Amino acid sequence: MLDIAGIRVGYPAPGGGTRVVVDGLSLSLGAGGIGCLLGASGCGKTTVLRAVAGFEPVLEGSIDVQGRRVAASGLSLPPEQRSVGMMFQDYALFPHMDAAANIAFGLRGRTRAEQRARVAEMLALVGLGERGGAYPHELSGGQQQRVALARALAPGPALLLLDEPFSNLDTDTRQTLAAELRQLLKASGATVLMVTHDQSEAFAMADRIGVMDRGRILQWDCAEALYRRPADRFVAGFIGRGSLVPASALGLARSGDVLLRPHALRPDAQGPVAAELVALAFRGPGHVLGLRLDGGALVEVDLDDADAASLAGLAPGTTLRLRLVDGTPVGFD
Ligand SMILES: Nc1ncnc2c1ncn2[C@@H]1O[C@H](COP(=O)(O)OP(=O)(O)OP(=O)(O)O)[C@@H](O)[C@H]1O
Numbered sequence: 001m002l003d004i005a006g007i008r009v010g011y012p013a014p015g016g017g018t019r020v021v022v023d024g025l026s027l028s029l030g031a032g033g034i035g036c037l038l039g040a041s042g043c044g045k046t047t048v049l050r051a052v053a054g055f056e057p058v059l060e061g062s063i064d065v066q067g068r069r070v071a072a073s074g075l076s077l078p079p080e081q082r083s084v085g086m087m088f089q090d091y092a093l094f095p096h097m098d099a100a101a102n103i104a105f106g107l108r109g110r111t112r113a114e115q116r117a118r119v120a121e122m123l124a125l126v127g128l129g130e131r132g133g134a135y136p137h138e139l140s141g142g143q144q145q146r147v148a149l150a151r152a153l154a155p156g157p158a159l160l161l162l163d164e165p166f167s168n169l170d171t172d173t174r175q176t177l178a179a180e181l182r183q184l185l186k187a188s189g190a191t192v193l194m195v196t197h198d199q200s201e202a203f204a205m206a207d208r209i210g211v212m213d214r215g216r217i218l219q220w221d222c223a224e225a226l227y228r229r230p231a232d233r234f235v236a237g238f239i240g241r242g243s244l245v246p247a248s249a250l251g252l253a254r255s256g257d258v259l260l261r262p263h264a265l266r267p268d269a270q271g272p273v274a275a276e277l278v279a280l281a282f283r284g285p286g287h288v289l290g291l292r293l294d295g296g297a298l299v300e301v302d303l304d305d306a307d308a309a310s311l312a313g314l315a316p317g318t319t320l321r322l323r324l325v326d327g328t329p330v331g332f333d
Helices: 045-053 099-107 112-125 141-153 171-188 199-205 223-228 233-238 305-311
Strands: 002-012 018-029 034-038 060-065 068-072 084-087 159-163 191-196 208-213 216-221 243-246 257-260 265-267 273-282 287-293 298-303 319-324
Touching (some): 002 045, 018 216, 034 171, 034 199, 045 068, 045 084, 045 159, 084 141, 099 112, 099 141, 112 141, 112 171, 141 159, 141 171, 171 199, 191 199, 208 223, 208 233, 216 223, 216 233, 233 243, 243 298, 265 305, 273 298, 298 305
Parallel strands (some): 034 208, 159 191
Antiparallel strands (some): 002 060, 060 068, 208 216, 243 257, 265 319, 273 287, 273 319, 287 298
16 A cells, blocks of 8 residues: 655755655555654654655655555655645644634535535544534644544545644643544544654554664564564664663573563572662552662563562662563574
């Protein structure tokens, strides 16, 4: 449905020439899938969306939507011919138009009756059936987001692009809204490519996530694979909690480092791993044990209540014994 193959995208550099900000980036998304580009500010996420939407040309590589080439070196179909809808970070709703008129905006060219029917369908889809007459300032941030989504979906684009869909919303409501938005998108059948810098949003929303760094995708995978089988050190450090520690500190027969997640070690009097207790603290929802491994690496271990109770009162500096759970951690040379 969406195939991006080795695209290079850049902007004019201040001193002349081009500053490449997306370099050799590829991804594929099946029909109805939700893909997400995840990365720090400035890594090139929005630029990828702009290239797919038709606002930036590609210097190399190609973009196909529904099997049709929309961009390549020397080829750039205009945005309106790409069957791509975009929801912008600030929603870009027209303040002087009510919700229904905002949604109808992308339906120019259709008959009045068709527009009315489609607007009603979209309002119902986003759960705002009764609010078509409300102006943007009369709606909450979450409701404005849904109107913007309805507007982007109304023309029936093959592909929907969402740029930081939660950036204007309270952190408290983001998690709930992410789950809700995912349901809405799945119900609409749309294929979606979104971008965010927030890992929990990416995990809550997407079927596939591309971890980006400096214009490249380092791994394109489902959330669980990114967490359990990161492809390289950057992804290992970027996704989830954990530390890279020398394999030798855990007595493992391999060289290099391994990725130790907070649940990878458990206290066990017979365990093969020795470590020094640095701190034991309640952080909510549970206790976190700080340890210094052989060789000095500091790690954190999440404890269940029984293990925390068994260690309560031990002084910092005490030597503990632990064992690895869930097999051997992922390693990096
Ligand atoms: N119109 C432009 N002209 C020149 N440089 C630009 C332009 N837009 C973005 N850039 C630069 O390209 C790089 C990538 O920007 P982009 O907006 O794609 O990153 P991003 O990952 O989406 O970041 P953010 O989350 O901050 O939006 C940045 O260094 C940015 O300064």
